[in-house]
Amino acid sequence: MRLNDWQRELEAYLLGSDPTANPALRASLLGSSALSAEQGLAIYHNAYRARLLEALRGDYPAVHGWLGDAEFDALAGAYIAAHPSQHFSLRWLGAGLADFIDAYLVPAQAAPLGELARLEWAFGLAFDAAEADALSLEQMADLPAEDWPNLQVRLLPSVQWQLCRYNSLALWRANKAQDAFPGSLALEQPQVCLIWRQGLISQYRSLQPDEAEALHGMAVAGWNFAELCVQLSELGDNAPLQAATWLRQWLCDGLLQRYGG
Structure with a gap:
């Protein structure tokens, strides 16, 4: 497998929801007696998604606090699946969360939660301006x-x-x-x-x-x-x-x- 093909395979695996890598990607890696290639890939896959979730929690602490861990993580997971990170900096990962909330939840829930998300994002924009x-x-x-x-x-x-x-x-x-x-x-x-x-x-x-x-x-x-x-x-x-x-x-x-x- 050529390097750029391998890089695309790894990127697709990290961005996907399935923690099980395809056979070609697994075969390209060597495990050890302490950690198999499958286990190492799964850890990397979970760590990447956990870092995305951590970034969203950091940008939206009030939304997180209002929803609680389980509901926020479900919302964030759906958002990440619909809007994979497109920027080299995670600072901009959550830019579309408020608009996503508007479409993801029923209007009675979306209106106040989306407004809170916009308010929190505005504080970040003000600080970074x-x-x-x-x-x-x-x-x-x-x-x-x-x-x-x-x-x-x-x-x-x-x-x-x-x-x-x-x-x-x-x-x-x-x-x-x-x-x-x-x-x-x-x-x-x-x-x-x-x-x-x-x-x-x-x-x-x-x-x-x-x-x-x-x-x-x-x-x-x-x-x-x-x-x-x-x-x-x-x-x-x-x-x-x-x-x-x-x-x-x-x-x-x-x-x-x-x-x-």
Whole structure:
């Protein structure tokens, strides 16, 4: 058997669900008095799958904690079978788990569990995101008054925008604190949760609907500061003050970078 053929045979064996290797692969290996070739291959097969499962448990501790070992392992096994690892790094193995949950479970179960999975994945994305310099209060203080109306900003790469319809954040916090899980509940009103990184620390906070709309408009939809004030015109003369207050909060949080001129 040529080397590249042998490598393909070994890869197919490791990715398959059957721990028994085909005769050609077994015949290509030598065992020992302590461990046969069949036993060694089975150990390698099980160890590979165990490492995949370990990676998913590490990326989704709250989902794991909520489901328990047996149910999580069944979910993870089905996911791995449907989505074999395609990347040299296991960091990206679980990228599609939330979407898989949506199709794998009945909607009543999938909706809250999938949302929790997306929330956990967002924390990982925020932590791994590329570095970028946040726009600071000091830089804003140096901005000439005539430049304020045309000011445009964008979210930093680490900022993740998650819309929560369930108490997923409470479930995530309970797992983080190793407390008992609260029951899964639908929120009276959907809530935006922002997740980002400052230094090596993940940060998060929930936004009220009016602040979420303002931040999305300015940092995602492309409003400049003058357009933000127009959107707040129902506040009358207080519109610029509210816009400036929110902008200051976003700067203190370290969410924004300057965009354009």
